[in-house]
Amino acid sequence: MESLTAREKFLLVQEGFRENALKIITQMLAWSNTTPGSKHLVDEILHSIFFLGGINKPKYEPKDIVTDDNMMNMLKGQYPRPLQYYVSQLPKRSPFSCVLDMIVLQEGKSQIDKIKERVHEFADRLKPGFLVSTTMCVTTCKTSNSNYYGVSMSTTGPNAGKIVIAASSLSTWEEYVAGAVMTYYPEKASEKYKKKEYFDGTIKLPLDKVTCQASNIKNQTNMEPCRSCGNLFGLPTKDTKEWPYGHCAEVGSVSNLLKAEKAVKEAAAPTSPTYTAENREKAEASVRMVLKQVLKMVDFKWVGDVFYEPQN
Structure with a gap:
């Protein structure tokens, strides 16, 4: 029994x-x-x-x-x-990113405190662990004074997380952010996240031009970057905890900033000699291959390698 x-x-x-x-x-x-x-x-x-x-x-x-x-x-x-x-195409993002975008659309990008409060209020109505993010990040460009928002992956379990991180890397995140995340994406479905030897797309955000602050959605306290975000974006941190690369709120937030702020993007460009078009292509192919392995594990038939395109 x-x-x-x-x-x-x-x-x-x-x-x-x-x-x-x-x-x-x-x-x-x-x-x-x-x-x-x-x-x-x-x-x-x-x-x-x-x-x-x-x-x-x-x-x-x-x-x-x-x-x-x-x-x-x-x-x-x-x-x-x-x-x-939903049975044949992959989502580009996890669900709570859409909730965040809706609230930002309603309040306006400048309203940091209001947005944080509303995200907190809504998350509070949900059971923890399912389709709800735990952290939120605001990255601000000092020159334009514009704010860019992101939330952590709102997926449950390692397979769903690996799938959506790969899908976001291949379809929606800004190229440097996707390259940084792909640098650490597993080379096999059974492996953990570790740095590739042949490709380094990590970047260093110019901290004279931007601020990047994550916070806990539940208790609204500021959090320092985890070790993964330190490795991906050069954010200073004493934290030793490595979350799966691509899981954190900083990723979506920094991606949104780099899509809009060209000067910051130029200053943050990857500097490793292994960051070549050929090596990036190899990394992308590897991520796609592992993604397909994980999809097989969850019995999902991905038709035509298509990512879902939302309609207005």
Whole structure:
């Protein structure tokens, strides 16, 4: 009987995925109704959540998450593509990035405290560990005085994390940030994150031009960068903890900054002699190969190597 109760306990805990998924979808739909130009964020988050539900143990199909027939019919009418492609295309980002983008869109990029407070309030309504980020980062360009935001990966378990980190590297993160993350991405599905010998895309952010501050979403205290972010971006830190490279909030935040601030990007360019077009291509091919190994492990058939393109 013991194994049965352990299984029951596991399934009970996993219910948090379904509960959080429905709360997030319901809130994003409500916000979208009063936020012009935000439909693509709902489209993206639906696909990302349905994808993660599909590879979860136990598996959650869209109908397991959205049990109300009226709501499901509305989604089929207004957002048909996520329901069509969650079984064949990969998300470019994890779901909570879309929540953050929605709040930034509503408040405006300058409102750091308001944005942090609202992210905290929303995360507080969710069960920890499922589809919700634990850290948030604000990277500020001193010359333009613009703020760029990011949240940590809102995936559960090593496989989902590896999949979305690879997908973000190959499809959406700014090229230098993606290169830095790919430098440490495992060479085999079974391996841990470690630095490649043939490719070093790590960068050093010019700290005279930018500030980069992460904080804990739950208790809103500032956090110093982990060792991984120190290695990726040259951020000074005494922390020795290495999170999976690409997991942290700094990654999305720095990516958004480098996409917009050309002078900072030039100053941060990788300097290693191994950072060549040929070696980068090799690193990308390696990441793609390992991604496919992990997808096989979770029984996902990736059709045509396509990443999901959200629609407005």
